[in-house]
Each structure stands twice: as C-alpha cells, then as structure tokens.
Amino acid sequence: xxxxxxxxLVFLVCTLSIKAQENLCxxxxxxxxxxxEITFNEVNSVISVSKKLNDKNEITNKLEYTNLTIKYDxxxxxxxxxxxxxxxxQNEFKISHKVSDATKLNLVITPTIxxxxxxxxxxxxxxxxxxxxxxxxxxxxxxxxxxxxxxxGSPKFIPTISFSGKINNQSSLMIGFPDxxxxxxxxxxxQFSLSNSYNGSFYNLDESVTLYTTAAKISTSQMxxxxxxxxNMDKNWFIxxxxxxxxxxxxxxxxxxxxxxxxxxxxxxxxxxxxxxxxQ
Numbered sequence: 001x002x003x004x005x006x007x008x009l010v011f012l013v014c015t016l017s018i019k020a021q022e023n024l025c026x027x028x029x030x031x032x033x034x035x036x037e038i039t040f041n042e043v044n045s046v047i048s049v050s051k052k053l054n055d056k057n058e059i060t061n062k063l064e065y066t067n068l069t070i071k072y073d074x075x076x077x078x079x080x081x082x083x084x085x086x087x088x089x090q091n092e093f094k095i096s097h098k099v100s101d102a103t104k105l106n107l108v109i110t111p112t113i114x115x116x117x118x119x120x121x122x123x124x125x126x127x128x129x130x131x132x133x134x135x136x137x138x139x140x141x142x143x144x145x146x147x148x149x150x151x152x153g154s155p156k157f158i159p160t161i162s163f164s165g166k167i168n169n170q171s172s173l174m175i176g177f178p179d180x181x182x183x184x185x186x187x188x189x190x191q192f193s194l195s196n197s198y199n200g201s202f203y204n205l206d207e208s209v210t211l212y213t214t215a216a217k218i219s220t221s222q223m224x225x226x227x228x229x230x231x232n233m234d235k236n237w238f239i240x241x242x243x244x245x246x247x248x249x250x251x252x253x254x255x256x257x258x259x260x261x262x263x264x265x266x267x268x269x270x271x272x273x274x275x276x277x278x279x280q
Contacts, residue, residue, distance in 0.1 A: 023050045029275035033246060035266040037073040040220070042066060055098070062092040068203065068220075077264070079211050080253075083218060086203035089113045090127075102135040106145075114217075116206045123204045125155055140165040143176065151178050153200040153219035153250060154258045189232040195244075196225045202254070209253065216256040222246040224271060236280055242273035 025048040033040040043066070050060040066088040072081055090112035097105045110127040113119060129147030136142055143162045148155055162176020171184040178198035185191045200221030209215045226244025233239060246268055253262040 022052055024048070024278075024280045026278040027275060028277075029240075029273055031242075031271060031273040033269060033271045035249065035269040037076045038251065038264060038266050039071045041069045041071070043069075057098070058096045060092075060094040060096070062094075064088075064090050064092070066201075068201075080209065080264075083116075083205070083209070086114075086116055086218070087119075088115075088201060088203065104133040106131040106133065108147075114201065114203045116203060118206045127155060129160065131160060149178075150201050151198040151221065153221035153252065154202050154217075154254065191230045191232075193228045193230075194226075195228065196223065198223050200250075212253060212261045214255045215253050215261055217254045217258075219252045219254050219258075220250065222249040222268075226271065226273075230277075236278055238277040238279065240273075240275045240277065242271070242275075244271050245269070246271060 025046070027044075027046040027048070029042075029044045031040075031042040031044070033042070044064065045066075046062060046064045048060065048062040050058065052058045068086040068088075070084050070086075072084070090110055092108060092110045094106060094108045097107075099105060106129070108129045108131075112125055112127055113123045114125070115123040127148050127150065129145060129149070131143055131145030131147075134142045134144075141164050143160070143164065145160050146157060147160055148157050150156075151158065158178070160177065162174050162179065164172070164174035164176075166172045170186065171182070173183075174181045179195070180197070181193055181195040183191060183193040198221070200219070202217050202219045204217045205215060224244055224246050226242050228240060228242040230238055230240040249266055249268050251264040251266045252260050253264075255261055
C-alpha cells in the first residue's frame with residue numbers, strides 16, 4: 001500500500017469519529033532547519049480529539065504524520081544521498097484521571113512507526129509516559145514522572161519534571177526538563193512564547209548503506225530555543241510563526257542496537273516554521 005494512501009485512510013477513520021468527541025484540533029506545520037552542508041525540511045500534520053468522560057476522567061487521542069526530507073550539499077556526503085526521505089506515523093492516547101482537586105495522573109501510550117519508504121512491522125515501536133500533576137498552591141503546579149521518548153534520537157526512558165503556573169492574567173511560565181516555556185498574551189488574539197526543548201527522532205532504513213553494511217537507522221536530536229507568535233484569526237482559526245536556533249544538533253547513522261556508526265557533524269543552525277491550526 002502506498003504511503004500517502006495509508007496516511008489518508010488513517011486520517012479519514014479519525015475524522016469520521018469526530019462527532020463523538022467534545023474537542024477537535026487540526027494542526028499543519030512546515031519547518032526548515034538548514035545547517036552548513038545539510039538542510040532538514042519537515043512537514044507535520046496532527047489531528048487531536050478529546051472527550052471528558054466525567055468529572056474525574058478525560059481522554060485525548062492525537063494522530064500525527066511527519067515527513068522529513070534531507071538535502072545534502074552536492075559536494076559532500078555523496079554516499080548518503082539516498083538517505084533523503086523519511087516518514088513517521090504515531091498515535092498518542094492519553095488518559096487523565098483527577099485524584100483530587102489538587103492531584104491529577106496522566107498516562108500516555110504512543111505507538112509509532114518510523115520508516116524510510118517501505119513500511120514493515122519491524123518499524124513499529126511503543127513510546128509513552130506517566131506523570132503526576134500536583135497543584136502546590138493557587139499559582140504553582142509540580143509535574144513529575146518518566147517517559148520513553150526519542151528526545152535524544154532513539155527510544156530511551158528519561159525522567160521528566162517541571163514547575164508551571166500563571167505569573168499574572170497575561171503570562172505563564174513552565175520551567176523543567178525536557179521542556180521549558182514562557183508565554184505572554186497582550187490580548188485574546190495574540191500569544192507570544194519563548195521555549196527551550198530537547199527533541200529528536202529516529203527512522204529505520206529500507207536497506208543498509210554501501211559503506212556501512214550494519215546500518216539500520218538514522219537519528220536526529222537537538223536542543224531548540226525558539227520564539228513563537230500565534231494569532232487567532234477568527235473564532236476557530238489560528239496561524240503561528242516560529243524562529244529559533246538548534247544547539248548541540250546531532251545527525252547520526254546507527255546500527256540495530258543504536259550504536260553510532262557515522263556522525264554527519266552537521267553543526268548547529270537556525271529553524272524557521274510556519275503553521276495553521278483549527279480548533280473547536
């Protein structure tokens with residue numbers, strides 16, 4: 001089955017079930033990340049639906065498709081030019097349970113398929129997280145837990161912690177790991193944010209690379225600091241712009257056991273992103 005057909009069928013199934021949900025969010029983003037000799041272009045589409053089951057329980061399901069295109073400088077990396085197109089499909093299912101007025105538990109299960117062009121059962125893996133949200137006072141909340149994620153380029157268990165809260169009616173702050181974010185709104189239509197996050201992914205290869213016969217996947221990771229602006233165009237439609245810089249950017253070739261075979265030494269670089277979002 002062709003990749004595009006599979007993706008649209010999955011999205012259609014999700015769309016047909018929207019009527020049974022309370023909230024809907026559709027998000028589409030384009031991102032450009034150039035470095036000195038390699039440019040990463042990413043297209044990302046997300047459909048998220050959520051429903052409050054009762055006073056204590058809420059579920060959210062988020063279906064996401066990502067296409068990563070990698071362009072190499074014509075004078076470099078001639079042996080790797082076939083490593084230029086990758087895909088990821090993942091479905092995040094979240095259950096939130098309110099233990100008390102001050103305590104909430106969040107469980108997330110995220111099946112994901114990361115592949116080059118030919119999709120197979122071996123491309124599937126499971127990520128997820130468990131988090132405790134504790135409201136310390138009227139303004140500050142503590143979020144602590146663990147997750148199996150790819151923020152460092154391959155699936156790993158990592159701890160998560162953050163303190164979050166409202167500074168005033170216009171601004172809020174979250175400080176923690178792997179994400180931190182400051183948000184400010186001067187009115188109900190404009191929102192500005194400054195964020196710092198660790199993020200990454202991996203993609204399985206269809207076949208090994210000529211020079212590296214044990215190569216099984218590529219891995220990308222970085223720490224991103226970015227300034228973002230979101231504008232509410234009308235009741236349901238939003239546009240957003242993001243500009244920032246990637247620090248400690250890594251792009252590696254890995255074997256089946258996530259051992260590094262080759263480091264592309266991309267160096268750091270800036271990011272530019274534009275997106276459109278629909279909420280109801």
